Amino acid sequence: MSIDLxxxxxxxxxxxxxxxxxxxxxxxxxxxxxxSLRYLDLSGNSFEHILIRKFIGSLKNxxxxxxxxxxxxxxxxxxxxxxxxxxxxxxxxxxxxxFANGIQWMATLVSLKHLVMNHVNxxxxxxxxxxxxxxxxxxxxxxxxxxxxxxxxxxxxxxxxTSLSVISIxxxxxxxxxxxxxxxxxxxxIDVSHNQLEEQISSRLGELPNLQYLDLSGNKKLTGSFSELxxxxxxxxxxxxxxxxxxFDLDVGYNSLNGSLPEYLKERKNCSSEGLLPKLRYVDxxxxxxxxxxxxxxxxxxxxxxxNLFNNTLQGPIPASFGTFRNLQYMSLGWNELxxxxxxxxxxxxxxxxxxxxxxxxxxxxxxxxxSDLSKLKILWVQENWxxxxxxxSTWIPPFQISxxxxxxxxxxxxxxxxxxSQKNVFFLGMSNASISGFIPNx
Numbered sequence: 001m002s003i004d005l006x007x008x009x010x011x012x013x014x015x016x017x018x019x020x021x022x023x024x025x026x027x028x029x030x031x032x033x034x035x036s037l038r039y040l041d042l043s044g045n046s047f048e049h050i051l052i053r054k055f056i057g058s059l060k061n062x063x064x065x066x067x068x069x070x071x072x073x074x075x076x077x078x079x080x081x082x083x084x085x086x087x088x089x090x091x092x093x094x095x096x097x098x099f100a101n102g103i104q105w106m107a108t109l110v111s112l113k114h115l116v117m118n119h120v121n122x123x124x125x126x127x128x129x130x131x132x133x134x135x136x137x138x139x140x141x142x143x144x145x146x147x148x149x150x151x152x153x154x155x156x157x158x159x160x161x162t163s164l165s166v167i168s169i170x171x172x173x174x175x176x177x178x179x180x181x182x183x184x185x186x187x188x189x190i191d192v193s194h195n196q197l198e199e200q201i202s203s204r205l206g207e208l209p210n211l212q213y214l215d216l217s218g219n220k221k222l223t224g225s226f227s228e229l230x231x232x233x234x235x236x237x238x239x240x241x242x243x244x245x246x247x248f249d250l251d252v253g254y255n256s257l258n259g260s261l262p263e264y265l266k267e268r269k270n271c272s273s274e275g276l277l278p279k280l281r282y283v284d285x286x287x288x289x290x291x292x293x294x295x296x297x298x299x300x301x302x303x304x305x306x307x308n309l310f311n312n313t314l315q316g317p318i319p320a321s322f323g324t325f326r327n328l329q330y331m332s333l334g335w336n337e338l339x340x341x342x343x344x345x346x347x348x349x350x351x352x353x354x355x356x357x358x359x360x361x362x363x364x365x366x367x368x369x370x371x372s373d374l375s376k377l378k379i380l381w382v383q384e385n386w387x388x389x390x391x392x393x394s395t396w397i398p399p400f401q402i403s404x405x406x407x408x409x410x411x412x413x414x415x416x417x418x419x420x421x422s423q424k425n426v427f428f429l430g431m432s433n434a435s436i437s438g439f440i441p442n443x
Contacts, residue, residue: 007044073097081105107135123148146171194218206232217243286310335359347372383408406430
């Protein structure tokens with residue numbers, strides 16, 4: 001038997017629709033009469049400020065229980081530990097109204113595969129969390145986002161939940177990376193973002209054979225060398241987010257005169273028919289302390305769709321090879337110390353939606369050729385490049401329809417850019433200090 005009364009609408013996106021479909025009131029003890037109930041979903045409703053009823057723990061055949069974001073408050077009843085057949089449990093709270101002073105009851109949920117308790121206050125749990133996790137041998141997914149957790153989860157010396165595929169413990173207070181994760185070959189996704197990690201990250205992460213997603217962003221005291229991190233095999237990695245950390249050393253010792261790949265990357269590329277990091281789609285190293293020149297080998301990441309190196313201290317020219325990304329949609333190189341001209345090859349980035357090269361020291365001319373195949377471009381930020389000159393024909397019609405254009409403190413003049421007349425979807429336009437003189441056209 002199943003009961004699915006979840007609200008199909010999101011409270012944030014469509015409040016009126018959510019409100020019209022939201023259940024309120026009480027959960028009555030008559031629910032206990034449904035002895036064969038296996039599936040109960042009350043998520044997304046509005047049982048405001050009532051307790052999770054203890055009698056739910058008597059539904060011993062229950063395999064799926066979802067009470068997420070339904071306004072429950074108070075302590076999570078330990079009687080839920082009686083649900084030994086439970087495979088899925090989601091008690092997430094939007095407003096931090098739920099808490100647990102202890103979680104010993106959870107150790108008896110021996111069938112549990114999916115545990116989600118985002119925004120549940122667990123500050124008093126302490127080392128019991130370690131003990132509980134090791135008593136859930138079938139656990140596949142663990143989501144403890146923003147639970148006021150501290151370091152004891154890092155102290156496990158061995159793990160029995162060897163099927164763990166997804167772990168999200170972001171927005172807590174961990175200062176140490178859980179090293180036991182490095183022994184779980186089953187891991188596909190790791191999110192330890194926005195904690196207080198203080199140590200150097202282990203290059204062993206790159207040896208996890210099934211890892212596709214890694215997010216360590218927002219750990220401002222986390223240190224490490226990106227080049228050392230890349231020495232791992234990273235067989236299946238797709239998303240690598242290290243933003244707002246303390247990484248350094250992006251150039252990995254390549255020969256800046258001829259742009260050759262580092263030797264260990266060369267060997268890997270030559271030995272693999274798939275090429276260098278063949279599945280990597282997303283790289284975010286923004287707001288770090290990366291220095292040196294942009295390495296040519298980044299253009300060898302053939303699957304890349306997002307490249308974010310915003311706000312570092314990278315220097316030198318942008319390699320012409322950066323114009324050869326076949327799948328790149330978002331490139332942010334803003335607020336570094338890059339110089340020389342923007343490569344004409346950027347005009348070949350046919351999938352590009354956003355280009356940010358703002359706040360650098362770029363010089364030279366931006367011509368029509370720089371935009372020749374950019375039909376999907378929506379956002380262009382080139383501001384604060386004082387010696388960058390836009391030189392296009394007065395009859396030029398761009399292949400794109402821009403929505404956000406910032407060319408402050410560049411050279412666009414002396415005439416007002418006539419090509420803007422063809423742009424019908426402009427939401428933001430910045431052209432201050434752009435050496436434009438004369439009248440503003442009435443179109």
